Structures are given as structure tokens and as C-alpha cells.
Amino acid sequence: MVVAMNGGNNIEIMSRNGDVPVKRQRFNTRVPLKVVLGSQWGDEGKGKIVDMLATDVEICCRCQGGNNAGHTVVVGTKAYDFHLLPSGIVNSECVGVIGNGVVIHLPNLFDEIRKNEDKGLTDLKKRLIISTRAHLVFDLHQQVDGMQEQNRGKNLIGTTKKGIGPAYSSKATRNGLRIADLLGNYSNFSEQFRKLVDFYVRQFPELESVVNVEEELERYKVLREEVRPMVRDTIPYLHKAITDCKTILIEGAQSNVLDIDFGLYPYVTSSNCSVGGICTGLGIPPHVLGDVFGVVKAYLTRVGSGGFPTELTDEKGQILVDRGHEYGVTTGRRRRVGWLDMVMLRYSNMINGFTAVAITKLDILDCFKELKIGVKYILDGQELDSFPALDEDLKRIEVVYETLPGWEEETSAARKFSELPQNAQNYIRRVEKLMEVPVKWIGVGQSRDSIIEVSSC
Incomplete structure (x- = not known):
């Protein structure tokens, strides 16, 4: 393979099969x-x-x-x-x-x-393009999702029961249906849908009395005409x-x-x-791919089961829930809350290579006299160098914290970094140093303009 600069910001790549040039492609490197x-x-x-x-x-x-x-x-x-x-x-x-x-x-x-x-x-349908290759989630998938979660007993994953897992499972087992299938020959689509229903009925016999195949096929006959103008490759x-x-x-x-x-x-x-x-x-x-921006909440939340080393289950945790309105947009479930976890953030940066991060909901921390940041994981007396793969390990972790003074002042009116209380500035700069990624934005409220752009140190 021969790589040559061709002036400006273009790179020419010429592949060779033996001595014979096969193809030349030009890529513009200034893609925003x-x-x-x-x-x-x-x-x-x-x-x-x-x-x-x-x-x-x-x-x-x-x-x-x-x-x-x-x-x-x-x-x-x-x-x-x-x-x-x-x-x-x-x-x-x-x-x-x-x-x-x-x-x-x-x-x-x-x-x-x-x-x-x-x-x-306005004009959402006119401004939306949907891939022909995107897979469909059916009500059937949602019903299966709920049944699978129920069968896990006390080991609930915390799925939203929106059918997402079963739809991806159908994709992987190659009995899923895509937008392209829906818009193609409807007899073929109908046949494949029946096979999909049969596949799940064999696993969950109770579905047979729940899924009305003919009604679903009639519904999707209408939906395919509604979605057709938005679909393209x-x-x-x-x-x-x-x-x-x-x-x-x-x-x-x-x-x-x-x-x-x-x-x-x-x-x-x-x-x-x-x-x-x-x-x-x-x-x-x-x-x-150009800039990859990571988004970091100023504290930590999650839904569902599993380990959560910095979780707060006391009064401070309830304050975070109440001030942060920590309930899911999709499910309405109360989120679990805890202190910021730098081991997790460094792990995320290893994988994604963030150009910079945005720290959101800093204002939720305004009322605290002091704040903690989890900086190390200790397991069986040894410091871990990353986020563990096993939930059972995560549940046994001892967290080493740094304690920082709070600012006990409102930050929601700030629009410049210098307008933040000094201790809030110190909190941001400490996160930046621990994560080794620059902080570019800080969110201090819900509204569109409640954003502070940060200059580098």
C-alpha cells in the first residue's frame, strides 16, 4: 500500500496487487x-x-x-x-x-x-432519515423482554423491557426483520414474522394467546407506508x-x-x-472521526442491579436524588446515586480516547459542605489498575477517596468559569487532573444556556 500526500489536506491511498495499481481513493482529512x-x-x-x-x-x-x-x-x-x-x-x-x-x-x-x-x-418526518438496515423491535420482543427479566428472579438486570435485548438477539440469531424487509415483498415479510413468532412461542408457550399475528401484520402494513418516505440507504x-x-x-x-x-x-x-x-x-x-467528547455527571448514578462502589444510601444520597431529579426519562425509575468514580472515568477514557469532557449537573452539588471523589479501587489488599470485569469483584471493592471542600453557594447563574466559587473551580480542576482529560464545558442548570465553556489551564 502506498500512501502519499497530494497537497492541501487530501491523502491519496493506492493499493497494489503485486505491481498492478488496483484502486485509488481520496479522503479529505478535514471532516468536521x-x-x-x-x-x-x-x-x-x-x-x-x-x-x-x-x-x-x-x-x-x-x-x-x-x-x-x-x-x-x-x-x-x-x-x-x-x-x-x-x-x-x-x-x-x-x-x-x-x-x-x-x-x-x-x-x-x-x-x-x-x-x-x-x-x-416542525417537519420531523421530513428531516428524519432511517437506515434500510436498521432492525425492527416488535411488541413481541417487548413481551419476551419482560418474561426473560421475570425469570431471572432476584438477579434482575434492570432492563427497560422495551424489547431491545430480544431484538438484538434476533439480529444475532439471524431471524430478525429489518426496515428493508418491511418495505420489500410483504408476503416474504409476513412469512418471516410468523417464523419469528413461532421461534419465541416455542420458548414461551404463553405468548401464543398474547400475540395476534394477523392484527400485527395488518398494523405493519400501515406502518410501512408511513415510514417509507423516511427510509434510504x-x-x-x-x-x-x-x-x-x-x-x-x-x-x-x-x-x-x-x-x-x-x-x-x-x-x-x-x-x-x-x-x-x-x-x-x-x-x-x-x-x-474527529473530536470525541465524553459526558460526565458531577456525581454518579445508575439504575438496575449490580455493584456500585461509591454508592450513597444515606441522607446525602437522597439529597442527590431530590436535587438532581434522578428518575429515568424512559422508565421513571429512581436512580441509585453516589460519589464521582475516577477509576471508572479513566477506564472509559482508555477505551474511547476522549478529546475533552463535559461535566454536567455541577449545580446539584451546591449544598454540600464537603465532597468525595473515588480515586482508587482496592481488592483483596491490592490496588486495581482498571475497572473490573466481574460484578462480584466490584461488590467487594474498597474505595480510596479524596475529600474536597464544598462551596455551599449557588452556581446556576454562572456563565464563566471565573464566576464559579473557588472550591467549585478546584473540584473541576481536580477531576481534570485525575482523569487526564481537559474539561471543556460545565453544566450548571437545565436550560440551554446553562453551560460554561472552560479555558484550559
Whole structure:
């Protein structure tokens, strides 16, 4: 392979088969493609950061997950809730792309579109593009999800019961159905749907009396015409957008410690929500990725079962829940809360290589006299060099904390770093040093303008 600079910012790559030139491709290296990813257990406030960055982008993409995600964007007095739609679509000039790596429950998608249009967003259907290769989530998958969770007894994973896991399972076992299948020959789609139902009925016989196959097929006959205008092959669409240097923002759902490979298995989601999921979930090459921004909540939250070394179950924990309104956007479940965990954040950075991070919800910590940050994990007397793979190990970890003075002042009015109380500034700078990643933004409230841009030290 021969690599040659061709002037400007273009790289020419010429592959050789023996001595015979095979193909020459030209890649523009000035592609302004940005990525926003969660760094903890989700619910970090990614939607707010995406909304801020999306004010001047042309395309915003979702690459994985389904309507188990929940992003809230507050603009003025209106709060928009997104589950499948890329939250950058709040920008009326932005096109939303739902990539091949996303699993889609069409009834929920159209319900989400209607609810947000009722709040004032316009032309959502005209500004949404859905990949032909995205897999479908059926009500059947949601019913199976609930049954599987119920059968786990006390070892609940904490699934949202939105059918996401079973839909990805269908994808992996190659009996799933995609948007392309729905829009193709409907007789073939119907036959494959019946086979999918039979597959699950053999596992859960009670489904036979629950699933009305004919009604479902009639419903999807209507849904396919409703979705048809939004569907296209997103691979060449994004390729052309990249070639044309369109501004593109990619919005991750869930977060690194929920990743199917890198998360706290089995208490994970069913997709890759770390940086690798972007390439596989959208069909774009890794060399076009530019800035990768991690989002960090100023404390830590999670839902579901499993270890949580810095968890607070006392009065301080309840204060965080109440002040932070720590209830899931999708499920309404109360989140578990705890102190910031730097071992987790350093692990996330190892995998994703964050360019910079945004720290959200700093204002929730305004009332504390002192704050703690977990800086080391000790297991059986030995310090761990990373986040463990086993939940049983995570549950036995002893955390070494650093204690910092709080600021006991309101920060919600601050719009410059210098306007923050000195102890709040010290907290941010300490996180920055411990994580070894610069802090670029700080969130101090729900509204769109409650963001402080930070200058480097």
C-alpha cells in the first residue's frame, strides 16, 4: 500500500496487487465530524451537550440502542424528550439519521414524533432519515423482554423491557426483520414474522394467546407506508455528506459502562455504546472521526442491579436524588446515586480516547459542605489498575477517596468559569487532573444556556 500526500489536506491511498495499481481513493482529512458519548452508567446529560453542539451542524446521527435511551433537551420553557430521535433534531436546520445499528419500534417512533411536534418542533418526518438496515423491535420482543427479566428472579438486570435485548438477539440469531424487509415483498415479510413468532412461542408457550399475528401484520402494513418516505440507504448518504464536508454530530445512547463488551456484564445494554459502535452502527470509516467528547455527571448514578462502589444510601444520597431529579426519562425509575468514580472515568477514557469532557449537573452539588471523589479501587489488599470485569469483584471493592471542600453557594447563574466559587473551580480542576482529560464545558442548570465553556489551564 502506498500512501502519499497530494497537497492541501487530501491523502491519496493506492493499493497494489503485486505491481498492478488496483484502486485509488481520496479522503479529505478535514471532516468536521464530532462524537458525544457517555462515560459512566448513562443519564449523564448527553442530550444537553448534543443540543448545544447541534445548533450549527447539518446532520445528527444515532448509531446504536433503541427507545431504551432517554435524552431530555430544555429550550426555554419546553422540555423535549427523545428516545429514538437524535436529539440534535431540535435544530430546525438539522437532519436526523437513525443508523443501521439502531433497533426501532415503529409505533413508539411515530408516537415520539407526534409528541415533540405537539410541543412545537416542525417537519420531523421530513428531516428524519432511517437506515434500510436498521432492525425492527416488535411488541413481541417487548413481551419476551419482560418474561426473560421475570425469570431471572432476584438477579434482575434492570432492563427497560422495551424489547431491545430480544431484538438484538434476533439480529444475532439471524431471524430478525429489518426496515428493508418491511418495505420489500410483504408476503416474504409476513412469512418471516410468523417464523419469528413461532421461534419465541416455542420458548414461551404463553405468548401464543398474547400475540395476534394477523392484527400485527395488518398494523405493519400501515406502518410501512408511513415510514417509507423516511427510509434510504444511509451508507452512501453519509459517505457523500462526509465527502462534501458536511458538519456531522454523532450522539451515543447509554454509556461506556453499559457497553455490551466493556460494561459491567451482565448488567449492560445490548449494543456497543463506546466509540467502536459508531463505525459499525453507521457504516463510516474510523479515520473520519474527529473530536470525541465524553459526558460526565458531577456525581454518579445508575439504575438496575449490580455493584456500585461509591454508592450513597444515606441522607446525602437522597439529597442527590431530590436535587438532581434522578428518575429515568424512559422508565421513571429512581436512580441509585453516589460519589464521582475516577477509576471508572479513566477506564472509559482508555477505551474511547476522549478529546475533552463535559461535566454536567455541577449545580446539584451546591449544598454540600464537603465532597468525595473515588480515586482508587482496592481488592483483596491490592490496588486495581482498571475497572473490573466481574460484578462480584466490584461488590467487594474498597474505595480510596479524596475529600474536597464544598462551596455551599449557588452556581446556576454562572456563565464563566471565573464566576464559579473557588472550591467549585478546584473540584473541576481536580477531576481534570485525575482523569487526564481537559474539561471543556460545565453544566450548571437545565436550560440551554446553562453551560460554561472552560479555558484550559
